[in-house]
Amino acid sequence: MRFGYWLPVFGGWLRNVEDERMEASWSYAKRLAQRSEQIGFDLTLVAELNLNDIKGMDAPSLDAWSTAAALAAVTERLEIMVAVRPTFHLPSLLAKQAANIDRISSGRLSLNVVSSWWATEAKKYGVQFDEHDDRYARTSEWLDVVDGMWKQPRFSYQGKYYSVDDAILEPKPVQRPRPTIYAGGESPAAKSLISSKCDAWLTHGDEPATIAKKVADLRSRREALELPPMSFGAAGYVVVRSTEEEAKREVQRITDVQQSARGYANYQDWIGNTRLEQRVSLEDYSVSNRGLKSGLVGTPEQVAERVLEFERAGLDLLLLQFSPQHEEMERFAEEVIPLVRGAGGGQSLQAVA
Template identity: 30%
Template sequence: MQAPDSQSVDMPGADLPSARGGKDFGIFMPIANGGWILSSTGPRIDGSYEYNRRAALLAEEIGLDFIMAMAKYRGYGGHTRHWDIALDSTVLMSALAAETKRVKVWTTFQTLLHNPAVTAKMIATLDQVSHGRAGLNVVPGAYHDEFAQMGAWPETLGHDERYDYAGEWLDAVKRLWSDDHVSLQGRYITLNDCMSDPKPVQTPRPFIVAAGQSGRGMEFATAYTDALFIGGRDDDEMRAISLRAKDMAAKAGRRLRTYAMAIIVEGETDAEADAMLATIREGFDEEAFVNMMRAYGVIDAEIGRENSMTARARSGFIAPHVAGSSETVAARLQQIIDNAELDGLMLIFPDYDTGLRKLAKSVLPALRARYGATDPA
């Protein structure tokens, strides 16, 4: 997979802290019920618009850089009905764009479900609503049950082919953002004198992110995106993935930011945070976990091993978690960032109302002091 020729000069994100030597911090929006914890004894996240609105306004108030929402079409059931209730990513982010003034608003599109011309117009509209703050999270699609339930699973496209499809899809979107007329006859995507106006407000274009750490996933990110969300079973694996992705981008003449996710469980003391963890684990939803394992694959036949997300979820947490006092949390987040040479973090909370307020008291100021302030002035 090779990047389009324009990629060498196609570098959005100049107004993010990472463009000035700092780090980017944002939140993964609680768009679906249960959040990222498979438990009936944790704080209640209902996935409602009002809950998400409060989280977005708090994120902006405390000075975070971005908010991002996933796209989810089928949950995992269980006695918690985990992720069975989920808002639409782009409709939500459009509403929140009108409610906020500064924070970036990044929405998610599944390439297998959305026509690139429709996507181009929707993101351009979101960019206009937000006055140039829109971003696009691209998911090539690997969730069989979500797509099969609506008759949209392409049986002929394997893991690698889905990235080929996504590359053509994203090339079409980018061209529609810049060109007045686009004709494209690809292996998967066809555009015939296609027009898409208005264009995005941002120049050269909106920020694009993706997630993935397979070889093909990193090739896709290197060629087509501005940032890659990564994970790993431990710090060493995350560092190896981050450095490999950055090296691939550098060899292609591009800059690729790497981000990671972390669930923050902050207490007044380490012992209090540990007690919160214990309470959450008491309500572990085994049935939802099994359904999630089925959806993601305990052993993914296309990749060949259990992925880090499903392995971690055995403890009830779908993303890596950092627990402790504010000092412990800040020190651990700095360790993760420095070790993996990350450009930022996307944070998650068992409860966003209390979690964001706690973050603002000491953890976020400590991170900003170490990595630079948000204001370029």
């Protein structure tokens, strides 16, 4: 299992807690990234939203791409997965930008392609917002252009949404044949696109049994296309405490739902513009990306066992959220990661003992 984490570019993940002691600043992001690769984390995801959908639209939110470029220059081992929304970036120019960051990082850049969901943000920034399936059709063309720009000496393309005429991109990315392209989605349109044109699939938090079914579905789609195997990742919010009772008390604290919270309208926008396979509760609303559904709550042994369940379900990456980020990442690295890696091969902790 590889351990990744969401970089707190929004100042936190909890919609009911005003101040999580993790400011949306470059100094905090840099400190976290440099420390994380020292204590055993493999990857950071830099989300892309120009407005803050968790703490409220008037709250700070760091730019994803300039932050990713800066992180590439001040880290040594960490994979930098940066989110990108096709409606906000011309594919030929984004391919150039990403290739340069991949070189700055010596081959550590990856993309998380997100077919935009936030209609309000797009309107405020003057960006076109397509209907659901149209967004995926646009993303499909966008991926074709990025892939062609990265791989071919000269590239031309003519589609419904994008056109490129004899374009040249030099220098190419360090990674061959290309940097890893991740994407998430649960609709039929999303699954069809991801299985055919991406390298890895990401999902929101869920139980291992549900994740296993999703992984099996994507694997079968991939095999039917006779393409190389994909990798799989999922989000999760972590609460590690000395006792199960302490962990439960922390969950109660962060799920004290206040529907007047500043991020609630943005959450409703997300629900209205996505097609999820299950209903989302107000408790899920409390933590972004359905993080609590992953069940990474309890003692170090309980959380480690849950991680191993995800490994057996077919995941090879967990994208974790913590609050406050720095302190809880340290706790996870010290108390949970050694248990997981000591087990190895997805074995349960009981079997190892």
